[in-house]
Amino acid sequence: DAGVIQSPRHEVTEMGQEVTLRCKPISGHDYLFWYRQTMMRGLELLIYFNNNVPIDDSGMPEDRFSAKMPNASFSTLKIQPSEPRDSAVYFCASSLQQTEAFFGQGTRLTVV
Amino acid sequence: GDSVTQMEGPVTLSEEAFLTINCTYTATGYPSLFWYVQYPGEGLQLLLKATKADDKGSNKGFEATYRKETTSFHLEKGSVQVSDSAVYFCALASGGSYIPTFGRGTSLIVHP
Numbered sequence: 323d324a325g326v327i328q329s330p331r332h333e334v335t336e337m338g339q340e341v342t343l344r345c346k347p348i349s350g351h352d353y354l355f356w357y358r359q360t361m362m363r364g365l366e367l368l369i370y371f372n373n374n375v376p377i378d379d380s381g382m383p384e385d386r387f388s389a390k391m392p393n394a395s396f397s398t399l400k401i402q403p404s405e406p407r408d409s410a411v412y413f414c415a416s417s418l419q420q421t422e423a424f425f426g427q428g429t430r431l432t433v434v
Numbered sequence: 435g436d437s438v439t440q441m442e443g444p445v446t447l448s449e450e451a452f453l454t455i456n457c458t459y460t461a462t463g464y465p466s467l468f469w470y471v472q473y474p475g476e477g478l479q480l481l482l483k484a485t486k487a488d489d490k491g492s493n494k495g496f497e498a499t500y501r502k503e504t505t506s507f508h509l510e511k512g513s514v515q516v517s518d519s520a521v522y523f524c525a526l527a528s529g530g531s532y533i534p535t536f537g538r539g540t541s542l543i544v545h546p
Contacts, residue, residue, distance in 0.1 A: 326477075353532055364538040365478075365523065378533070413477055415534070422468055422527075423534045425477035 328414050328426035335433055340402040343429045346395055347416030355423060356389055356399050357413040365413075371397065404433045436461045440524050440537035447514055447544050455509040455540045457498075457524035465528035467491075467500055467507040472521045472539070481509075481522070514544045 327346040335341050347354050356368040369379040374391045382389070386405070391397040401408055411430050415423040441456040459465065466485045470478040482491030487502035496511045507524060524537040 355534070365536045367533065370533055372532075415478075417527075417532065417534070419532050421466075422480045422483055423478075423525075425470075425479070427477045 326414055326416055326424050326426035328412075328429050330429060331427065332430045333432070335404055335431070337405055337433055338403045339433075340400065341404045341408075341431060341433075343399040343412050343414075343431070345397045345399070345414030345426060347397070347414070348424055349395065351416035351418050351424075353417045353419070353423075354391060354397050355415040355417075356397070357415065359411045359413060359428070368399070401431075404431075406433045409433050436465070436526060436528050436535045438524050438526055438535055438537035440522075440540050442538075442540070443521075444541035444543050447542070449516055449544055449546050450513045451544075453509070453511040453514045453518075453542065455522055455524075455542070457507045457509065457537060459505050459507065459524070459526050461505075461526055461528040461535075463528055464502075465526040467498070468525040468527070468534070469496070469498055469507070469509050470523040470525060470536075472523065474520070478523060514542070516544045516546055518542060519544045 329344045355370045358366045368381045369389045371391045389399045411428045413428045415425045417423040437460045439458050468483045469481040471481045472478045482493040484491040484500035490499045498507050498509045521539045521541050523539045
């Protein structure tokens with residue numbers, strides 16, 4: 323397996339634009355997590371899915387953020403409209419129950 | 435709820451020095467414990483893990499022992515190298531929830 327695959331690796335966008343981040347988890351994993359990493363806050367859990375169903379989105383900063391998992395092999399995190407304070411590295415991770423989480427390489431988002 | 439506390443960084447060492455990064459946790463039940471490493475510009479990678487009390491996880495010269503009595507999982511290495519410079523995250527996953535909970539991370543800088 324190629325591991326967790328995220329795209330794009332880097333995204334630069336203007337304030338107010340819609341941004342969509344993509345993630346392909348490891349095949350067979352039943353949990354998928356979206357994290358945001360910043361210098362100020364460290365690694366924050368935004369939302370996680372179990373068997374494609376969103377379980378806890380309490381970490382999503384506000385209504386501008388949304389996440390979907392239409393099938394077991396794909397998830398998106400959307401920000402609309404984007405703001406400069408959304409600039410961060412966004413990680414997707416997947417796991418099989420209580421085993422370790424496997425992380426993608428992240429998407430570095432810059433909103434100017 | 436579950437939580438992980440790591441020592442503040444950065445930790446700055448000379449090559450071949452001994453490394454300890456402290457980690458303590460709070461969790462319900464008997465969690466699995468992990469150390470992840472993040473090299474510059476990359477995602478988190480699992481370094482080692484331990485799933486029950488007194489287990490010792492080890493990898494690449496790093497070790498950590500699951501201490502239930504002190505709720506600790508300190509990371510150690512006998513002789514660090516410049517290539518070990520990275521950010522190290524302590525994490526847990528408890529039986530009641532499969533969400534990985536991460537500490538804030540500790541930056542390690544090793545000088546030649």
